[in-house]
Amino acid sequence: EPEVTQTPSHQVTQMGQEVILRCVPISNHLYFYWYRQILGQKVEFLVSFYNNEISEKSEIFDDQFSVERPDGSNFTLKIRSTKLEDSAMYFCASSEGVGVYEQYFGPGTRLTVT
Amino acid sequence: GENVEQHPSTLSVQEGDSAVIKCTYSDSASNYFPWYKQELGKRPQLIIDIRSNVGEKKDQRIAVTLNKTAKHFSLHITETQPEDSAVYFCAASTFNKFYFGSGTKLNVKP
Numbered sequence: 001e002p003e004v005t006q007t008p009s010h011q012v013t014q015m016g017q018e019v020i021l022r023c024v025p026i027s028n029h030l031y032f033y034w035y036r037q038i039l040g041q042k043v044e045f046l047v048s049f050y051n052n053e054i055s056e057k058s059e060i061f062d063d064q065f066s067v068e069r070p071d072g073s074n075f076t077l078k079i080r081s082t083k084l085e086d087s088a089m090y091f092c093a094s095s096e097g098v099g100v101y102e103q104y105f106g107p108g109t110r111l112t113v114t
Numbered sequence: 115g116e117n118v119e120q121h122p123s124t125l126s127v128q129e130g131d132s133a134v135i136k137c138t139y140s141d142s143a144s145n146y147f148p149w150y151k152q153e154l155g156k157r158p159q160l161i162i163d164i165r166s167n168v169g170e171k172k173d174q175r176i177a178v179t180l181n182k183t184a185k186h187f188s189l190h191i192t193e194t195q196p197e198d199s200a201v202y203f204c205a206a207s208t209f210n211k212f213y214f215g216s217g218t219k220l221n222v223k224p
């Protein structure tokens with residue numbers, strides 16, 4: 001069964017540094033998402049992406065964040081200048097269609113900002 | 115924006131008993147309501163979902179009900195087993211934006 005993959009599984013970075021989290025969505029999926037989950041808390045929506053542009057974004061997704069589909073397979077989340085409070089698990093997800101279609105989650109990247 | 119409330123935050127049941135988790139949402143435009151199971155350190159996995167044009171959906175031991183008028187939806191697990199122990203999240207979706215509840219930690223005691 002096809003799966004969403006994410007790299008790296010764990011990223012440690014210093015405050016103020018830029019990080020790029022990578023995701024490979026399921027190949028025939030058209031919609032891509034990023035979520036974050038602070039340890040012990042709920043999953044929070046960051047952004048959805050379709051047809052090479054942002055479809056929706058949450059209040060969390062400020063100017064420090066950006067997303068990109070640099071080629072036909074990868075989907076990236078960039079945090080420009082990391083803060084301590086960016087420490088969380090970041091999940092990528094993809095779906096075939098919009099809204100009412102099942103989202104498939106990747107295994108997550110644990111980001112630790114020191 | 116949408117606000118999803120979920121309760122209880124923890125639920126402990128005896129193996130074989132039923133478990134019910136409830137969620138409410140605020141945005142009447144929400145039209146898709148998935149439920150996810152998340153085991154410790156793992157990714158959320160969809161266990162059942164319901165669309166706004168349906169009132170109830172069942173899949174073996176799991177069922178979900180939706181009351182659009184009252185803006186609440188519930189997850190029902192019957193004949194619980196120890197492997198059902200996990201954190202369960204509800205979510206509500208408006209178009210392409212998803213809002214999750216705060217999660218329910220279900221503990222099924224053998």
